[in-house]
Amino acid sequence: MSKESEPAKPASPPLSAPTQPAKPATPSPPAAASAPAPSPDLDRAKALATRITSSQPTAKVEWMKPRRLKVSASPNTIKDVALFARDSLGFNHISAVSGVDWIAKNELEVIYFVGSTTHGQEDFVLAVSERIPRDNPVVPTLIGVWKGAEYQERETHEMFGINFQGHPDQSHLFLPEDWNDLPPLRKDYVSPGR
Amino acid sequence: MTLEAEYSPDADRIMAVSLGPQHPGAGHFRIRLWLDGDYVVKALPDPGYVHRGEEKMAEYRNYTQNVPHLERPVILDSSNILFAYSLAVDELMSSKVPPRAQYLRVIMSEINRIISHMYFVAIQGLFLGHTTMITWCMGDRDFWIDLAERIAGARVTFAYIIPGGVRNDIPEFAIEKGLNTCDWFEKRMDEYEKIFFENPMVHQRSDRVGVLTGDDAVAFGATGTVARASGLTFDVRKDEPYSSYSDFEFKTPVLTQGDSWARAYVALLDMRESVKIIRQALKGLPQGPVRLKLGPQPRVPAGEVYARTEAARGEMSYHIISDGSPRPYRLKIGVPSAKNLRVLPHLLKGVHVADIPVIYWGLNYWPVEADR
Secondary structure, eight states: GGGOOTOTTTTSSSSSSSSSSOSSSSSSGGGSSSOOOOOOOHHHHHHHHHHHHHHHHHHEEEEEEEEEEEEEEEEEHHHHHHHHHHHHTTTOOEEEEEEEETTTTTTTEEEEEEEEOTTOOOOEEEEEEEETTSSOOOOEOOOOTOHHHHHHHHHHHHHHOOOETTOOSSSOOOSOOOOSOOOOTTTTTTOOTT | OOOEEEOSSSSSSEEEEOOOOOOOOOSSSSEEEEETTTEEEEEEOOOOOOOOOHHHHTTTTTTTTHHEEEEEEEGGGHHHHHHHHHHHHHHHHTTOOOOHHHHHHHHHHHHHHHHHHHHHHHHHHTTTOOOOHHHEEEHHHHHHHHHHHHHSSSSSSSOEEETTSSSOOOOOOHHHHHHHHHHHHHHHHHHHHIITTOOOHHHHHHHHOOOOHHHHHHHHHOOOOHHTTTOOOOOOEEEEEOTTGGGGGOOOOOOSSSSHHHHHHEEEEEEEHHHHHHHHHTOOOOOOSBOOOOOOOOOOOEEEEEEEEETTTEEEEEEEEEEESSSSEEEEEOHHHHTTTTTTHHHHOOOBBGGHHHHHHOOOOOOOOHHO
16 A cells, blocks of 8 residues: 555545446536536426425425435325325335424424335435424324335334324334333433433 | 234134244244234234334434444444445535545445345245255355455444545455455355255245235335345435446346245345446555544534435435534434335235245344334
């Protein structure tokens, strides 16, 4: 390694693959390293955001990144947004269901991350979220839209105390059956010994 | 296998049985079964026996301290679970990982994929009563563990892929050892095909057992070998080439049978592609640094990120919310075993009791990973 140090250029364009011609997808001019270059992936996110908000006026765009888009809806409208995302946009493959405890705002958030099996859109993950008050955390279940969300919603229920209305079985999945403390991933639950 | 068996008071035909959690094959995992004679009427998985609260733990530790404990859920596949974590933190910090580190990440991740798949097909052999497969695979798996040890210094939990790069550079001799291991292993895999995958007994026991259609695989959110055995071309390495995967030539093996045999065989085909990737990466390893200096307490700007990789069992994803403090505000690990778990009660409905181990293990389910 010591005598090989001279060709090392840390700031050089990454992945100048010696084995194969460089892939055309990611242009990596060294000058554009700091400023985010205009990316077609971001444009796709923007186009998708426009499609969702024009068809589902209640949906709000939270943020977008290359190949990622997060929209939020209210518990009343999230099912429509989800159905639109699945049937019209092709987001049919549930990836994860996550919850967040925003204790300072007295809110809980449920986020569905959904991938797609549609050709050309496999790289995209859509996040559909909803926020509810901490003292009355009731949301509709989205099992009817994405069947695979069943166990993940069950996990979110036990970890955050969010009640998924219409869920067939909200018994504990990972926690012991006799757990009678706060839901452990809420911010006001303190791990033992902390 | 019957630890707790009782007759249901409602129907004298139906017997409720627990498979696990102490069953030698179930591994800290219980399946609640309702049986009618030899047939499964209903099955409900009962995970959680090894739940450790990784996500809660992560909220108490900073981004560097999170590295060693986040790999614990998947000790068979410890590089891949950290790969997704590192990608997520890199994205939050907008760090540009050096090319050599990106190649080393891929090498280690593919070695780990082989280590994990070898364990998978070995135990699948065990559950089918094929002793040769488990002894061969467990033995050969050690050569890959040896190689990983030469690179990362540990045999199981490497903590090798870290935010900002990899922990240490690859020693020169490990490159040659790696290429030799690739050559030897490719020949060895031909022998696995002959003795196991072409074996009529294995076909008899696992063909058309636990068939999952492609539509169901999508609906249930199945990933990894389970999805690819059911005809889905679902592979994050191809779909969303992260790190340096776009530099390498490899295919995504897809089978359409959707049965237990296909789920095991697709793992073997996966390993063939992994060997190709490792060889290309070792030969084309760029020079340069292997990690960024992040310090013991990295400064992570506020933001939200969802990063995913293709781990051995499927899509591994991290959802991290940072509020700008040294510790993550929220860290969610989307593990492939938990995603595939919903498939299990669907597949077990109506099968023979003797087919349960094959179907269960064919899902490549790892209880510790699912429980986190």
